[in-house]
Amino acid sequence: MAAAMGYQCVECGFAIRTLYVQYSPGNIRLMKCENCKSVADEYIECEFMIILIDLILHKPKAYRHLLFNVLNQKTENFQGLLRNAIFGFILLDGYRCMLLNWQEGERRGSSSSIISLFWRYRKVFMACLVGNSLFLCVFLLATRILLNSSLTFSRFRDLLLVILVSSYFKIFLIAMMVWEFPLSVILIIDLFVVSSNTVALKVTTGSSTARCLGVCFSAHCVKLIATHALELPQIMWKNNFSG
Structure with a gap:
């Protein structure tokens, strides 16, 4: 486990620096993982209920999204x-x-x-x-x-x-x-x-x-x-x- 629990690709767990690039409000481009070449975190554009369902189904990528890309020690407050x-x-x-x-x-x-x-x-x-x-x-x-x-x-x-x-x-x-x-x-x-x-x-x-x-x-x-x-x-x- 990374010491600071930074961002990770939800597919393979590879550490990444940023999840997306924002060009303007509401206009973003999701970054791809350098390791598996997949979208690093597809849940960024998903509704909360979809994330919750995947958590209930115990999908590891949903837990990576929540624990590494949403809630970590870099999170504000x-x-x-x-x-x-x-x-x-x-x-x-x-x-x-x-x-x-x-x-x-x-x-x-x-x-x-x-x-x-x-x-x-x-x-x-x-x-x-x-x-x-x-x-x-x-x-x-x-x-x-x-x-x-x-x-x-x-x-x-x-x-x-x-x-x-x-x-x-x-x-x-x-x-x-x-x-x-x-x-x-x-x-x-x-x-x-x-x-x-x-x-x-x-x-x-x-x-x-x-x-x-x-x-x-x-x-x-x-x-x-x-x-x-x-x-x-x-x-x-x-x-x-x-x-």
């Missing part, structure tokens, strides 16, 4: 973009934990008292904080071990952006605010997030699919185990406090 991505990621992950927690409370017949609500929201907060902290640590460690990648500050920001952006499937959780879905939908979304993270990591590092899948799968597994491990001691503490 990159720091603000990164902060907003982190905020959105945590917000959606917290909503996911809340959905699972409420379903668990209904299954156990938990009361809706103030104390019960306090423990529920505390559990959601702890699950987000501990789960995502461990996820990031394991992800970076596995990247260092399995992908033999150094972890400079610039590289850390690149990898963080890759994970945040490629977790866009979490946005579909918003639909559960409006329509009622079975909670198995959350599992499906989680699987799509893992696969999307894998493709994005493969595109940005050039490593094999198996190694990238190992990195993402191990990080998500540790997050899942840590989230569920928090459940037992909090239930015991709540029962003792109630008693």
Whole structure:
């Protein structure tokens, strides 16, 4: 992965200096890749929905367009973009934990008292904080071990952006605010997030699919185990406090 994640040809991943030449407003000429002789980035002239569909289909060239040619450290206001991505990621992950927690409370017949609500929201907060902290640590460690990648500050920001952006499937959780879905939908979304993270990591590092899948799968597994491990001691503490 390039240190600064500069522009790349979406077809072959070859580094290029510019994507297009603009002669006048609305009049541009797309540049061709010196390596594969194809148009370097055809998505420049595509509608957002076409790009989104190709991302959902896990097409590597769509991920190259998004991660190298649209969102990178050369992007204007990159720091603000990164902060907003982190905020959105945590917000959606917290909503996911809340959905699972409420379903668990209904299954156990938990009361809706103030104390019960306090423990529920505390559990959601702890699950987000501990789960995502461990996820990031394991992800970076596995990247260092399995992908033999150094972890400079610039590289850390690149990898963080890759994970945040490629977790866009979490946005579909918003639909559960409006329509009622079975909670198995959350599992499906989680699987799509893992696969999307894998493709994005493969595109940005050039490593094999198996190694990238190992990195993402191990990080998500540790997050899942840590989230569920928090459940037992909090239930015991709540029962003792109630008693």
